[in-house]
Amino acid sequence: MWNFNFTIKQLLRNYTGSYAKRMEQTMQLDIISVNQKLRNFSAVERIQWAVDNFGMDAILLSSMQKTASVLMHYFYSLGLENYILFIDTGYHFAETLQLRDEFITRYKLNMVTLYPDLTIEQQEKLYGKKLYQYIDGQKECCRLRKEAPYLSYMKNNGLMLSMVGLRQTEGGKRSKLEPLLRDPRIEGYALHPLFDWSDEQIESYLLENDIPIHPLHNKNYPSIGCECCTTPVRPGENPRAGRWRHLNESSDNVPKYCNINFSDGSGI
Ligand code: SF4
Structure with a gap:
């Protein structure tokens, strides 16, 4: 999505020394010592650290799942004007788009919806069959x-830090998640302010603050992506078992990721 005001600001800033200087400073972060510090911070302090160090170049990437609800509420309660990016794949549940709109209306957030270059129809025509x-x-x-839409927006606007709601308790590759990861794709970082939060902490924060959540979470969908790639989970199943279930029988049954979150050369 073309954001005129922000892009002009970014163009002007690119011609000033301060932007280059800050970029140089932030790219020189000693990630081991920064992570030692961030591990002892609260979620609010981690978000504040991002904004103090990256200014408006820090954004929140929202999936509209429970952790995103918590983080969007933090942006609201801290009065942050930083952008919240939501990617409309064209395959979302209607409830996902409704929740995005509810957050915009209720909390007046600076939400930016990104779209892929191809419409669903163009993509399906080009590839002959449904890729998913x-x-x-x-x-x-x-x-x-x-x-692609995410990386393109980050790069075109010189954005360098993305906050996302990944947590260690999700298991799989996320069980060893660090608060801060380098993301070479954007020559920047991914920050996980809730990386050490339990399910109980998420639930109590949502309840105490009366925050809206995706309605499908209450219908056995602990993890929610595109409608055609998400199913409810059965009792005892891994919370991510409902993601790309149709592919698991024809593959190694290893949990799959969409690659928008990145670690060690692949998705996390
Ligand atoms: S989750 Fe499924 S439909 Fe959505 S982008 Fe990935 S493969 Fe495509």
């Missing part, structure tokens, strides 16, 4: 509809 229906196609579909 098979293993390699899923990777390409997620790249086209999530990763």
